[in-house]
Amino acid sequence: MTTDERINEAKKLHNEALKKMLDFASKYGTDLIEVSVHGSPCEECAKYQGRIYNISGNDKRFPKYPDWLLSNACPYNCGLMSYPFIEGISEPTYINGDVIEVSNRPFIDDRTPEQIAVFEARRDKILKERQYRMEYEQLQKLLPDVAPKNLGAYSRMKNSNSKGYLTLKEKAKEVGLEI
Numbered sequence: 001m002t003t004d005e006r007i008n009e010a011k012k013l014h015n016e017a018l019k020k021m022l023d024f025a026s027k028y029g030t031d032l033i034e035v036s037v038h039g040s041p042c043e044e045c046a047k048y049q050g051r052i053y054n055i056s057g058n059d060k061r062f063p064k065y066p067d068w069l070l071s072n073a074c075p076y077n078c079g080l081m082s083y084p085f086i087e088g089i090s091e092p093t094y095i096n097g098d099v100i101e102v103s104n105r106p107f108i109d110d111r112t113p114e115q116i117a118v119f120e121a122r123r124d125k126i127l128k129e130r131q132y133r134m135e136y137e138q139l140q141k142l143l144p145d146v147a148p149k150n151l152g153a154y155s156r157m158k159n160s161n162s163k164g165y166l167t168l169k170e171k172a173k174e175v176g177l178e179i
């Protein structure tokens, strides 16, 4: 699968899971969703995590379930999870204190410097892997005879800046590809 296909596939899976969750919530007659907490989220997910939302927008006690989560917009796989919340029956799993107050706290990035550092390391790793994957796909397409046998092999040779990699880099340059 190419990177685009993988991203589309992941989005499709997410949307199916989300639809199931929303169906489940409506089956149980609840309009409320609890969103999990991630240890080292991105700036946006930090704002949305650990709250209860309402799906319809009619329950003014809680914020409306945000598009950020509905459309799976996070590019860093923070993996916030949404669960139906049944008032009077469900115990909040991710919220300490008054659920209405906590759910309506200001929508700001309140991560600690440690959480930001962990996130940035995770983000850099994700971006690097994405970059390598795209380069490798281009190599397979433009230089199929000399491309390493798999992405792992390409990543290793690039990380070690090996002779083989430098040769490959030259060949790639000849066909207009920067690696």
Ligand SMILES: [Zn+2]
Pocket (backbone or CB within 6 Å): 041, 042, 043, 044, 045, 046, 074, 075, 076, 077, 078, 079
């Ligand atoms: Zn995120």
